[in-house]
Amino acid sequence: MTEDEKPLGERMKLPWRQMPIGGTAFQPGSSTEYKTGDWRIIKKPVIDHKRCIMCLLCWIFCPDVSITRSPDQVEIDYYHCKGCGICSAECPVRCISMVEE
Amino acid sequence: MVLHTVKKVYYPSKVPPFAPQVVPYQGEGVTVRRQEVVGYNGDEAVALAVKQSKVDVVAAYPITPQTIIVERFSEYVADGEVDTEFVCLESEHSAASASIGASLTGARVFTATASQGLALMHEVLYTASGLRCPIVMAVANRALSAPLNIHNDRSDMMGSRDCGWIQIYAENSQEAYDWTIQAFKIAENTTVQLPVTVNFDGFVISHAMETINTLADEDVTGFLPSRKPIFTIDPEHPVTVGSLFLQEYYFEIKRQQEEALQKSAEVVDQVAKEYCALSGREYGILETCGMEDAEAAILCMGSTAGTARSVMRKMRAEGKKVGLIKLWLYRPFPVEEIISALGNVKALAIMDMALSFGAPVGALCSDIATILQLRGNNLKIFDVIYGLGGRDIRPAEIEGIFNEALSVAQTGIVKESVKYVGVRE
Numbered sequence: 001m002t003e004d005e006k007p008l009g010e011r012m013k014l015p016w017r018q019m020p021i022g023g024t025a026f027q028p029g030s031s032t033e034y035k036t037g038d039w040r041i042i043k044k045p046v047i048d049h050k051r052c053i054m055c056l057l058c059w060i061f062c063p064d065v066s067i068t069r070s071p072d073q074v075e076i077d078y079y080h081c082k083g084c085g086i087c088s089a090e091c092p093v094r095c096i097s098m099v100e101e
Numbered sequence: 102m103v104l105h106t107v108k109k110v111y112y113p114s115k116v117p118p119f120a121p122q123v124v125p126y127q128g129e130g131v132t133v134r135r136q137e138v139v140g141y142n143g144d145e146a147v148a149l150a151v152k153q154s155k156v157d158v159v160a161a162y163p164i165t166p167q168t169i170i171v172e173r174f175s176e177y178v179a180d181g182e183v184d185t186e187f188v189c190l191e192s193e194h195s196a197a198s199a200s201i202g203a204s205l206t207g208a209r210v211f212t213a214t215a216s217q218g219l220a221l222m223h224e225v226l227y228t229a230s231g232l233r234c235p236i237v238m239a240v241a242n243r244a245l246s247a248p249l250n251i252h253n254d255r256s257d258m259m260g261s262r263d264c265g266w267i268q269i270y271a272e273n274s275q276e277a278y279d280w281t282i283q284a285f286k287i288a289e290n291t292t293v294q295l296p297v298t299v300n301f302d303g304f305v306i307s308h309a310m311e312t313i314n315t316l317a318d319e320d321v322t323g324f325l326p327s328r329k330p331i332f333t334i335d336p337e338h339p340v341t342v343g344s345l346f347l348q349e350y351y352f353e354i355k356r357q358q359e360e361a362l363q364k365s366a367e368v369v370d371q372v373a374k375e376y377c378a379l380s381g382r383e384y385g386i387l388e389t390c391g392m393e394d395a396e397a398a399i400l401c402m403g404s405t406a407g408t409a410r411s412v413m414r415k416m417r418a419e420g421k422k423v424g425l426i427k428l429w430l431y432r433p434f435p436v437e438e439i440i441s442a443l444g445n446v447k448a449l450a451i452m453d454m455a456l457s458f459g460a461p462v463g464a465l466c467s468d469i470a471t472i473l474q475l476r477g478n479n480l481k482i483f484d485v486i487y488g489l490g491g492r493d494i495r496p497a498e499i500e501g502i503f504n505e506a507l508s509v510a511q512t513g514i515v516k517e518s519v520k521y522v523g524v525r526e
Contacts, residue, residue, distance in 0.1 A: 003308035016353035016360075021294060023354040025341035078325060 029063035034082070036064065040083035043098040045076055050096035057095060106360045133381035136314040143306035144169030146274040147213070147299070147311050150281035152177050153321035157208035158329075160188040160199035164218040165251045166303035167241040168443045171213060197225035201440060204234035205342060207330035209285060212236060215303055216243035219257045223264070231358060232267030232342055235288035235328070236296040238266075239281060242403070243303040244452075244490045252491020253303040255403070259455035265358060267297040267365055267387075267431040268403040274311040277301040279382055280429075282321055286372045289328050291367045293360075300431075302404040302454075304491065326377050381486045386435040388427040389442045391417060395424025397506035398443075400469065401452035402428045405487075405494055412499045423503045426430050430467075436472045436524050447510035448481045450502050451522075454488045462519055483513035487522040498522050 002053050020026060047058075052073065059067040059074055066081040075089075088096040141149065148170045151159065159178075161171045178187040186203075190196040193214050204210045214222060229236055232471060240258055244250040258268065267287060271277040277299060301307060316324075332340060346354055366386060373384035390410055392398060399409050406427035416423050426442050428435070443449065453463025460467065466484035466486040473480055484504055488494050502522060509515055 013349075014353075016242070017354040019353045019357055021331065021351065021357070022231060022342065023344065023346050024232075025344055026332070028339040028341070030341070098171070 010068075010089065028038060035079045036082055037079045038090050040081060040101070041076075042083070042100065043085070043086050044078060044083055045085065045096050046099045047074065047076065048095040048097070049073055051093050053095075055092060055094055057090050061086050061090045106329060119483070130142050134320045134379055135314060136316055136380070138312050139312050139315055141274055141278075141313050141315075142169065142308050142310045143271075143274040143277045143301050144308070145173050146278035146315075147281050147301075148173035148177070149315060150278045151211050151239075152183050152209075152319075153316065153318050154282055154285050155183070155323055155327065156185050156211045156285075156320065157214065158186045158188065158200070158203035159197045160190055162193045162212065162214070162218060164193070164197045164243075166253075166307040167215045167218070168241065169211045169307065170239055170241075178482065193221045194225060197229065198220040200236045200238075201225065201229050201232060201234050202227075204236050204332045205232065207328065209328045210236045211238070212233070213239040213241070215241045216245055216251075216257045219261060220245060220385060223261055225394075226261055226264035226266060226296075226345070229434045230362075231354070231367070233294040233358070233361070234296055235285075235294055237281065237284045237288055238296065238298045239277070240300045241299050241307040242300050250490040251303070253305050254454045254489045254491065255302075256455040256489075258298065258300050259457070263462060265295065265362060267293075267295055267362065267369070267430075269297065269299050269300040269369075269429055270431055271299060271306065271429075272406045272427065274301075274306055274309070275313045275382070276429075276460060278313055278315065278383075279380065279384060280374065281375050282316075282325060282370050283369075283384065285328075286325055286375075287365065287368050290365075290368045290372075291331055292327075293361060293368050294331065295361055295365060298473055300403065305404045308363065309428070310387050313525065314380070314382075316405070320379060325373040363475055366430060366433050366435060369430055373449045376484060384429060386430045386438045387401065387442060388429065389424065390413045390427075391422075391424040392426065392442055392444050392446065392491035393424075394422055395444070395446050396422045397450075397503060397510040398426060398446045398463070399426035399450045399499070399502060399506065400426040400428070400439075400466070402431060403454070405454070405499075406454055407495055408494060410501050412496045412503065416498075416500065416503055421503070421507060423507065428465075434468050434472070434474075438476070439472060440476055443478075443480065445511075448483075448506040448515075450483055450485050450506045452485050452487060452502075456486060456487075456489065466519075479514060481515050483509065483515050483517060484519045485522050486519060489524075492523045494523060 020069045122381045177183045192269050200210045200212045244254045245256045271280050280299045289295045377383045451466040453465045463482040
């Protein structure tokens with residue numbers, strides 16, 4: 001694996017001489033490798049799948065693209081969810097609750 | 102430690118007062134290219150250099166005393182003499198920002214500004230150097246407001262001296278022309294990848310017509326091939342520039358940038374040598390005059406050096422051992438070259454054409470004091486603040502400074518560490 005093919009997170013722990021010039025990222029979409037989930041403090045959103053009506057409002061409103069969807073249900077990506085609670089506030093059937101971690 | 106080229110000008114010179122300051126190159130079997138002598142002011146000379154450098158994009162906003170550069174260049178564009186995208190922006194902040202965008206696409210980019218314009222660009226200057234955009238910017242140094250003043254001092258560039266750009270100061274129109282061409286080659290060197298400012302004194306150089314030697318277009322093209330960027334922003338091969346770098350990564354990127362800037366002195370030196378072979382005009386890191394046996398010396402930059410050199414010649418004829426150091430390269434600061442150039446001098450006057458408000462001495466003097474202290478050198482120095490807001494520095498005043506330095510050399514006592522020259526007491 002060449003230096004450029006390594007995941008960004010791995011490459012960016014290099015000493016200063018080996019860092020990409022000017023901090024340019026040569027892999028598109030690499031910001032997903034930055035796990036913002038550890039910014040979350042106090043509460044995390046939890047979905048009650050029995051009451052969920054799959055309206056996808058949480059998926060639309062999530063500012064961090066942390067709601068993932070599959071054909072039959074939505075899930076929360078805790079590696080990236082910052083715990084803002086917007087999904088919980090927007091849910092029309094109140095099936096997303098903010099639970100203490 | 103490698104010492105880079107230091108140009109030595111010998112004295113006493115038999116050069117008549119109005120002869121061109123160009124000394125034919127005496128190198129080993131080098132054929133200097135034929136040149137055309139024209140009467141241009143500093144701004145026009147820079148505009149011509151930019152035209153000959155085949156710049157892809159010029160993004161600029163007019164401001165006195167730089168206006169003539171973009172005026173003249175827009176004429177070249179309108180007359181179809183250049184194949185350049187000329188972008189008129191609504192402010193210098195936008196001009197600098199557009200320059201960054203253009204530079205990232207792999208284009209050769211030029212902009213020009215002065216004074217308030219440079220101050221408005223301030224935050225973008227750091228972005229340009231941080232993103233390693235090899236932009237070249239001409240700065241016709243002008244005083245900062247208030248009170249409002251359009252004339253020359255260097256408070257604009259000195260206020261932005263920590264912006265990470267390579268900073269070059271030209272003494273006259275010829276140097277402004279030559280350094281502008283060299284600046285592209287320095288900036289675009291793959292080990293440098295940093296923006297460069299070519300500074301010249303507003304009005305004193307920018308609006309004063311002088312005879313200058315200009316290279317033929319094809320010679321400039323031969324010296325300066327089109328830019329080969331190390332990466333470009335290209336939809337086929339997407340990259341992310343200017344992304345967030347927090348505590349874990351920012352420091353490494355800045356350390357890398359500092360290394361590139363410090364190492365760029367070697368490239369400046371190399372480019373100057375190549376340019377000398379082409380033009381016959383020697384450039385380098387700094388220029389010395391009479392430093393071999395001088396007891397007292399002046400260290401200055403820009404147009405002041407011309408006046409100081411002529412005063413020096415007169416004083417040498419009177420048997421006074423005085424010398425002169427003129428810095429071309431201000432950032433990166435040429436530590437070894439200055440220490441070496443100082444020789445056995447016993448007193449040094451440092452000429453600062455800008456105030457650093459509240460600081461112990463001016464910016465240039467502060468740098469010199471620092472390197473002397475770091476080398477354990479006990480040389481007696483004093484700072485001269487002069488020429489603010491376009492106040493002329495006269496030969497008699499420079500002679501006074503030389504005499505003051507000579508008296509410091511003899512007595513070893515510095516009466517005033519900061520001397521204001523030319524202000525009404």
